[in-house]
Amino acid sequence: DDDDDDDGIMSKTHRFGKRARATLGKAGDVFVYAAYRAAKPVIESEDFELLIIVIIFVNCISLALFRPTEPPNSPWNSTLDTLELSLNGIFTVELVLRCMYVGVRNYFKDPWSQFDFTLVLAGYS
DSSP states (O other), X not given: OTTBOTTSOBOXXXXXXXXXXXXXXXXXXXXXXXXXXXXXXXXXXXXXHHHHHHHHHHHHHHHHTOOTTSOTTSHHHHHHHHHHHHHHHHHHHHHHHHHHHHOHHHHHHSXXXXXXXXXXXXXXX
């Protein structure tokens, strides 16, 4: 089977892919299948994972650069707020792509995904 890795153990992304394909076969929803097909190459890309990790580090640095002694509407803090909102938008796109790939129910079954969702929501507060 081409979904097995060298050790004969199916990788997590392929298991999700098979689960999603099985669900889609039952539902017959063309839109959901198209969403899965669109998200698959992005989510399975190592470059995408690296990009998200780099964005997480950039977000940490931008949070550390906030100056609490300056007013929130100072040019420095306003720029950081804009950057933070932009980065949170990227995290939202990542979340949506992962939901498209594994399905919303499967996404929320994973504790790390629940944690990620909570952090993305908190970023908008």
